[in-house]
Amino acid sequence: MVKNKVVLKERDAWSxxxxxxxxxxxxxxxxxxxxxxxxxxxxxxxxxxxxxxVEFYKEKNIEKFRNTKISIERKVAA
Incomplete structure (x- = not known):
C-alpha cells in the first residue's frame, strides 16, 4: 500500500x-x-x-623535489 503519493499538475514526457x-x-x-x-x-x-x-602530498612532494639537488654523472666508456 502506498501511503504518500506525489501528484503533478503539469505532465510532460518524463512524468x-x-x-x-x-x-x-x-x-x-x-x-x-x-x-x-x-x-x-x-x-x-x-x-x-x-x-x-592526495592534494596535500602532491604539493608537499613538489616542494620537496624542488629543493632536492640531483647529481648527474655520466659514465664514460673507456
Missing part, C-alpha cells in the same frame, strides 16, 4: 517514467532492503579525505 519508477521503488522497497545500504555521507567523507590527502 510517466517518473511515476513508474516511483511506484516500483515503493512496491519493492522492503524486498530491496534499502535500509541496509551503506551511509552515503560516510562514503562522501572518505572520498573527500582521500582527495585532500
Amino acid at each position: 510517466d517514467l517518473a511515476n513508474f519508477i516511483g511506484e516500483m521503488v515503493a512496491k519493492y522497497a522492503e524486498a530491496m532492503d534499502l535500509d541496509s545500504l551503506p551511509d552515503p555521507d560516510h562514503y562522501l567523507l572518505m572520498k573527500r579525505i582521500k582527495q585532500l590527502y
Whole structure:
C-alpha cells in the first residue's frame, strides 16, 4: 500500500517514467532492503579525505623535489 503519493499538475514526457519508477521503488522497497545500504555521507567523507590527502602530498612532494639537488654523472666508456 502506498501511503504518500506525489501528484503533478503539469505532465510532460518524463512524468510517466517518473511515476513508474516511483511506484516500483515503493512496491519493492522492503524486498530491496534499502535500509541496509551503506551511509552515503560516510562514503562522501572518505572520498573527500582521500582527495585532500592526495592534494596535500602532491604539493608537499613538489616542494620537496624542488629543493632536492640531483647529481648527474655520466659514465664514460673507456
